[in-house]
Amino acid sequence: MDQAYGIFLYVVSLLTMGGIYAILALGLNIQFGFTGLFNAGIAGFFAVGAYVSAILTTAPSARHLGGYELPVAVGLVAAMVVTGAIGWLVGRICIRLRADYLAIATIGIAETLRLILKNETWATNGARGVSEVPKPFEHLPEPWNQVGLMLLVLSIVAVLYVLLERARTAPWGRVMSAIRENELAARAAGKNVEKFRIQAFVTGCAVMGLAGGLTAHYLKFIDPNAAEPLTATFLVFVMLIIGGSGNNKGAILGAILMWTVWSATEIATSRLLPDEWAIRSAYVRVFLIGLVLQIVLQRFPGGILPERRLRVAKGGKSGP
């Protein structure tokens, strides 16, 4: 009985964190899947969202900015607004860059954000991070506190999914698709490509900020090196590509699937292996994820759920 309960709680945590990664994957999907923007700075926007929400909701502290003790909902919304604003700024500067240049630039942005969060200790408590972040439902008895948060995260995923699917099939989404398929033609048709790209970028960043905020509340703690930024960024890309880039269902599927694999292998290795091997197993896991990505890229670039193209009306112009 006890073991079943333990497994139940584990599944709840899987779905909670998996759901948060699903939100990240959906955000990346807007930028990369729909619009072809290679945002390698996911970790930066995630961190900013986490800190904003943490700072706005925690009790006063001598070690960092805060004390506003606002409700979590406000924190999350603020997280989205701030990351969206930073995304807009970044987009204004970088949106014209070709994919690999954009990747380099966004890695630089993530690093810069991390440096700011680490160095401005008056605001963020530096490397020691912000703790005692309020957690929704935490006053409920177990297991309802966990289940409540899980349901919150999953319903956010569901709402996002619906909104993004609506956007994808709406005229806005069709323009995005057209821009991604053939930028020259879209420009020739009079579309302001930069404006649409920036919109996609900003929206994606806001979604990533939301995921960051949720994580801060879930873990009750955030620091500048939360989850080794580059590995987490890489993980989100792998989730999206394996699930099916350009495809919202694929993003969610990929996220939950990969997170389960990641988490389960972590537990398995830490339980079954002696300590020193357990640490090294982390590296093996990263290596294997990387290898899986290479195989998927070469053999199944469409992912598990390849994107189905929106049907272009017959007789419409396509191509150069």
Added chain:
Amino acid sequence: MMDFINFHLMPGVILGSIYALGAIGISLTFGILRFANFAHGETMTLGAYFAFTLVQLTGWHPLAVLPLAMILTAVVALGVDRVFYKPFRAAPAIMVVIASFGMMLMIRSVIQFSWGVQLKSLVPGIQRPYILFDALRVSPKHMLIVGSALGLMLAVHLLLSRTKIGKAMRAMSDSPELARLSGIDTEMVIRATWVVGASLAAAAGVFLAIDTHVETMMGFKLLLPVFAAAILGGIGRPYGAMAGGLIIGIAEELSSYAWLGDGPLLAPGYKAGVAFSLMIAMLIWRPSGLFRGKVF
């Protein structure tokens, strides 16, 4: 004045030389293979770790094992290209960029698994610098680094300007299709590019290790400045990359000098941001770089 030279200018030149070596490789692969190789940083780390093991095995000075470390790193780079990048030669560039992103994490995890994550030292003991002219601090290892870096850059120059394969590399950087139409064996040029780029990266890693230490994230920390240097100099312009590396290195070190009043101009914690800002400024103002390289 002496403080300026000893603690800011000299370190800048040394750091700049290391950046320059890494940037040449990036500039060449970017120009010839047309993609930003995110795994280049880990190539530098790998070179340093190979050197570390070789030093452990032979007891020789790092500079003596450097050629072998360069060869080993080049072999790995060739293998990686064959298995993971070659399938994407005709595919959209984004595919191989993602592959290199994955390669970055794969190589790093292999290094972490094989050698562990503790800091290691390449050159045991602390060497006291010589003091010339009563004020100029000259450290032997720094002279070594700058001298060797210059030697390697000269070698690259000779390769590109005097040898057939070097000219073919420059030609392919100008136009891969025309190179093919001239009958040039483009796969061989690509292999040569990897060998040159990886060897220089290994050297950069070893020099950084001599200057500081060996650790698993060292290459990644170099990645952004090295990219910035390559962009600053102009993609596909190896000489530009050399200049770009020196500029970025010196700028980084000079940023913490007390230009105005007491404290450093830029808090040392933000040093890493200097390269990034220069890169962004270049991308906005003059994407082709100082030496007018390619803009894709």
Added chain:
Amino acid sequence: MAVLELENITGGYGETEILHGVSLKVEAGEVVVIIGPNGAGKTTAMKAVFGLLRLSSGRVLLDGADITSMATEQVVRHGVCYVPQTANIFPSLTVQENLEMGAYVRKDDYRPRMNEIYDLFPPLAEKRRQSAGTLSGGQRQMVAMGKALMLDPKILLVDEPTAGLSPKFRREIFKVVQDINGAGVPILMVEQNAKQALSIANRGYVLVDGRNRLEDSGPGLLANREVAEMFLGGGTNGNSTGSGAGGSNGP
């Protein structure tokens, strides 16, 4: 047996077909010219020889042997040399280095050949250490042609060699083409300057909309009424620099 033959080529770059069943051949010693309106597929037909096209059907034959699926570098090594219309030199290499790259696959000493090229194009000799990207249009064209000739080609393909050049350079280029042909090299040439090109051609093909439209001897096409209406009424469309009386341009 023709030196080079395109047999019923249908294909394009992406998904759209540009060429539809195009056939043409070049016999030993000939100068063959391809003319046609912009977008007719002339350059595309040339690129088909080098495997730069996605082909749905058709064959490319060199001395009777099927080279349709041969890699570009291999085609060049078999003696088919190409002077593209654009991007035909390596701008950051010197004139001499460009010629060296042209001779890349030669195993023997290429220097005698290089001197022959310098004799053919005297201005290049004095500028041999100059970066090719800094040369004038006409001089670049010389480098491009010289480079292609470094391999003693079996056949030379030239794509619009006089595009954007002054009348003086145009005459020179056509003279050079004739000289090369005089030395025994068959030439396949795409040209916008139909009149001048046909006047040095043995035979010509007219391509329109990716299809064979006409085929005849050089003089025959020059005298042809349809050809006259399409191309010879004065300047040609696009990039001419005002040759001939200002008449109508082609369709």
